[in-house]
Amino acid sequence: MAGIQNLKGLAKAEKYYTDYGTRAKELRAQGNRVIGYISALSPVEILTASGVVPFRLKGNVEEAITKGDAYMETIVCPFVRNVFDSAIKGKFHFIDGMVLPHQCDSLDRTSDIWRDYLNLSYFHFLNVPHVTDEPSIEFMKEILRLFISTIEDFTGNKITVDSLKKAISLHNENRRLMRSLYDLRKSNPPLITGSEMMKVLVAAMGLPVYESIELIKEIIEDVKGRKPLTDGQRKRIMLIGDQIDSVIITDTIEKAGAYLVMDDISIGSKMYWQDVDEDKEPILALAERYLRKLKIPTTFVDTGGTYEENLNARFGHMRKYIEEFNVEGAILFIYKYCDPYGFEVPAIKSYIEAVAVDVLYLEDEYSISSLARMKTRIEAFLEMIA
Amino acid sequence: MKRYFAGVDIGSTMTKVVIFSDRIEATIIGPTGPEHRKLANKVMEEALNLAQIRFENLSYIIATGYGRINVPFADRQITEITCHAKGLHSLLPTVKTIVDIGGQDSKGIKIKDGKVVSFVMNDKCAAGTGRFIEIMADSIGVPLEDMGIISLTAEKAAPISSTCTVFAEHEIINKLASGETIPNLIAGIHESVATRVSAMVKKLTIEQDVAVTGGGAKNIGLVKALEKKLGCSIIVPPEPLITGALGASVLAKEIFEKYEREGQMPVRSSCGLQEAKIFS
Numbered sequence: 136m137a138g139i140q141n142l143k144g145l146a147k148a149e150k151y152y153t154d155y156g157t158r159a160k161e162l163r164a165q166g167n168r169v170i171g172y173i174s175a176l177s178p179v180e181i182l183t184a185s186g187v188v189p190f191r192l193k194g195n196v197e198e199a200i201t202k203g204d205a206y207m208e209t210i211v212c213p214f215v216r217n218v219f220d221s222a223i224k225g226k227f228h229f230i231d232g233m234v235l236p237h238q239c240d241s242l243d244r245t246s247d248i249w250r251d252y253l254n255l256s257y258f259h260f261l262n263v264p265h266v267t268d269e270p271s272i273e274f275m276k277e278i279l280r281l282f283i284s285t286i287e288d289f290t291g292n293k294i295t296v297d298s299l300k301k302a303i304s305l306h307n308e309n310r311r312l313m314r315s316l317y318d319l320r321k322s323n324p325p326l327i328t329g330s331e332m333m334k335v336l337v338a339a340m341g342l343p344v345y346e347s348i349e350l351i352k353e354i355i356e357d358v359k360g361r362k363p364l365t366d367g368q369r370k371r372i373m374l375i376g377d378q379i380d381s382v383i384i385t386d387t388i389e390k391a392g393a394y395l396v397m398d399d400i401s402i403g404s405k406m407y408w409q410d411v412d413e414d415k416e417p418i419l420a421l422a423e424r425y426l427r428k429l430k431i432p433t434t435f436v437d438t439g440g441t442y443e444e445n446l447n448a449r450f451g452h453m454r455k456y457i458e459e460f461n462v463e464g465a466i467l468f469i470y471k472y473c474d475p476y477g478f479e480v481p482a483i484k485s486y487i488e489a490v491a492v493d494v495l496y497l498e499d500e501y502s503i504s505s506l507a508r509m510k511t512r513i514e515a516f517l518e519m520i521a
Numbered sequence: 522m523k524r525y526f527a528g529v530d531i532g533s534t535m536t537k538v539v540i541f542s543d544r545i546e547a548t549i550i551g552p553t554g555p556e557h558r559k560l561a562n563k564v565m566e567e568a569l570n571l572a573q574i575r576f577e578n579l580s581y582i583i584a585t586g587y588g589r590i591n592v593p594f595a596d597r598q599i600t601e602i603t604c605h606a607k608g609l610h611s612l613l614p615t616v617k618t619i620v621d622i623g624g625q626d627s628k629g630i631k632i633k634d635g636k637v638v639s640f641v642m643n644d645k646c647a648a649g650t651g652r653f654i655e656i657m658a659d660s661i662g663v664p665l666e667d668m669g670i671i672s673l674t675a676e677k678a679a680p681i682s683s684t685c686t687v688f689a690e691h692e693i694i695n696k697l698a699s700g701e702t703i704p705n706l707i708a709g710i711h712e713s714v715a716t717r718v719s720a721m722v723k724k725l726t727i728e729q730d731v732a733v734t735g736g737g738a739k740n741i742g743l744v745k746a747l748e749k750k751l752g753c754s755i756i757v758p759p760e761p762l763i764t765g766a767l768g769a770s771v772l773a774k775e776i777f778e779k780y781e782r783e784g785q786m787p788v789r790s791s792c793g794l795q796e797a798k799i800f801s
Contacts, residue, residue: 161579496642505644507587508626512642519637 138460144353151338151350152382156229158342159190163229168290170232172241174378175405175431176263178279178421182234183344184294184302185286190230191340191402196503206248212241213470213501214378219245222253227396229266232257232289234282237265238433239475257289266435267427275422285365305344306411312351313339313407316358319502320396321460322392324363325373327354329385329395336402337380371521373397375453375483376468377432377476380422383503388466391514394472397460399453432475449479450486450508464520465494466513470501493520522578525572526777528604528769529561529595531588534602534624534651534736536561537763538568540579547572548763554590561592562794575676576794578669581616581787583769587625599772600642601765602630608768609732610635610757617728620718620747620755621764622737624651631721641724648684651736654743657710660690661703668707672742675708686715709743715746721753734764767783 140151167460168187182189194217203220221227230257231335250258262278264271265315283294296311316335319326327335335354341345372393374385379400388395398404409428412420426434431471438446456462465487470478484494495516499505523542530537533538536553538561540546548705549568561584569576584595585604587623592598601621610632611618621631627649628642643649647656658665679701714737737743738761748755757791758764780787 162776508642508644511587511600511602514598515637515640517639518600518603 137163138398142349144357146213147336147350148331148338151341152334153338155193155341156190156227158189158346160229162188163231168231169229169287170237170257171227171230171360173215173233173403174236174238174302174431175262176236176238176425177234178282178379178425179344180299180306180411180417180421181279181283181286181294183305184298184403185283185290186292187231187286189288190342192222192227192230192233193340193378193380193402194221194501196383196501199502206252207245210472211386212239212472214473215241215245217501219249219354222249230260231373233256234259234261236261238431241472252363257286259285264426265433266437271423272419272426273425276418278419279418300389300413302344302411303411303417303420307349307413309339309344309348309351310410312355313346316351316355317354317397317404317407319358322363323394323461325371325394325396325416326363327358329372329374329389329398330382330397332398332403333380333382333385336406340402358475365482368519369390370463371396372458373399373453373460374468375399375465377401378475378501378504379468383506384468384509387506387510388513391510391517393464393513393517397456397462398442399430399456400484401431402457404452405431430477432443446482446486448481453483453487454490455485457490462492464499464516465492466516467494468499470498471486471498524709524774524777525574526773526776527565527576527579527582528608528766528773529582529586529589529592530766530769531561531584531586531591532599532601532623532625532735532761532765533587534655536564536588537586537766538564539763539768539770540572540574541774545679545767545770546574548760548766550760550762560796561572561588562594562796565794570743580754580785581773582790583773584762585765585769591649593796594790594794596773596787596790597776598607598641599769601626602628602642603637603773604765604768605734606630606632606637606765606768606770607635608766609734609758611767611771612764613730613732613756616732616756618722618731620722620731620733622651622714622718622733622743623734623735625719627737627755628651629718629725629736631725631728635707638681639725639801641721641723643717647686648689649714649721653686653689653714654710654737656686656690657693657707660693661697661706663703663707665689666739668710669741669743671704671756673704673757675704675747677704677705678708678712678746679705681709681713684691684713689713694798697799704746708746711740711746712750714743715750718749719750727751727753728755730754732758734761736762738762745748 165168167192170187171192173192179189200220200221203216351456411424438444438448480484526541538549547568551564582595584592585601591689629703630640631638738757758794
């Protein structure tokens, strides 16, 4: 383990990616408490302010579900099942507790299974509303306060306005740095590959925020001095989806002959694109960030305006990414039984195609079992837009 | 001097090779089979013999199909989707929608000016593929190639409600036991596949002309069932199995000539006519 501490930048991210959870395990052994979370809808600022290590749970696409199916029906999202399978097999033995948001049915309806079978010292169901109007913001503030009080009870540490503000500022800094790293993908060719970026994103979500900040700084230094490799004209692709956390999918896209230059995925831009307003009262600022700024399909956005205005409110960020990152094709990769995304597919597809960017829609398991078939589709798509 | 190009299409069930100059010089169709999977070189040799040329006479070779990476002597790999569109367009330029029913895949491809504009493929389930019909043929004891013609004598298609291949097999055996006629059963099998395939292809806006390719196109009963489901007539090319390999050979020619126009030499595979070492 001491070896990792001597690594820097991308090499360190690679190691954290491969041995996911290594650092959280070490910090736990040093007496820190580790709290697991599972989606972009978890206010990590509150965890940081309480002094615990926030640790995002992930599954392993290369590992078959062997125990989890005894607890969860197979119509549950394959990602959720896979993560639970890892948890029930004891792979997250170092976590003290977890927070699970009210988000999709696969999370909501299995929250009792997580709570009852993992037997963690701390478990909190964060009852996030799904609409974004004023009463919902008030409700969101209340549930954030409730979350704060439970985590305070668990840790014995009081979360003050100051500690919360400090945590917010740290997470904003982390986001700003990650966005600077994303900026290095804007050149053609990009200075950092999609698979390298995937490793950075996964490494970062397993670290306390101050360590993530240091890591991203090192990586920016590593990457910005690179001379772009020119190996022919490749199409610039954006990956859209939910819990995509493996380089297998990014490798598949890049080895088929494309540059993966941007994403709209849960562990990627969704985590890093919207800051928490530091000029506002922190609870309100957090409520607004997670309920209104964060663009996720489980949040129902109705501007009260036209259909077009609603589409802009829901997916406008994707058109912005297309413009800023010069995206030439989009891959919309959805897990089977993901109904929040499933409902969005036709709208996302037509919204992006309306700006003359082709979209490949793929639906698959959280598994590599059908990789060859995915490859054929991705290659055919790249041949089509060539 | 005449130039020759080759397209090699390794499907899950059949391996197809087309040798092309400015016309089709030779076509070979052979089984892929477990032991043949790495022996694309053997099928290529047969095609070369038929065309009466040597391997060295080939200017450029493209491999396609799910086994395209197992052709060490190919200069480039291109997916079957692009190749089917190209091959079919070269035969039947009026076709705008292709339905391909292969052994392991079925797909819908929309083409405009010979280029793919959109496509859909079945998911990893065998329902809606040639394999489904193959398994059912086996369980009722009818040779695969007779399925089409026998189904035309059906009085009424026996409905098969299971889309899962394993459950459908049970269903068919039960129906057989309770006295359903073989032609009615086969018609039901075709209807089941046609329903799956047409639902998938309808995700693309279907434009006529519509053509069907792949092994499924050789089954007249399936084609008729598909016409009914899609609500339009379907063109079956003279040899529906070779469109992928043909497209690959036409693309080989186009790519080679593009390099030539730009005054460059295409990068060729360094392997001779040898079998694949990696078995995947």
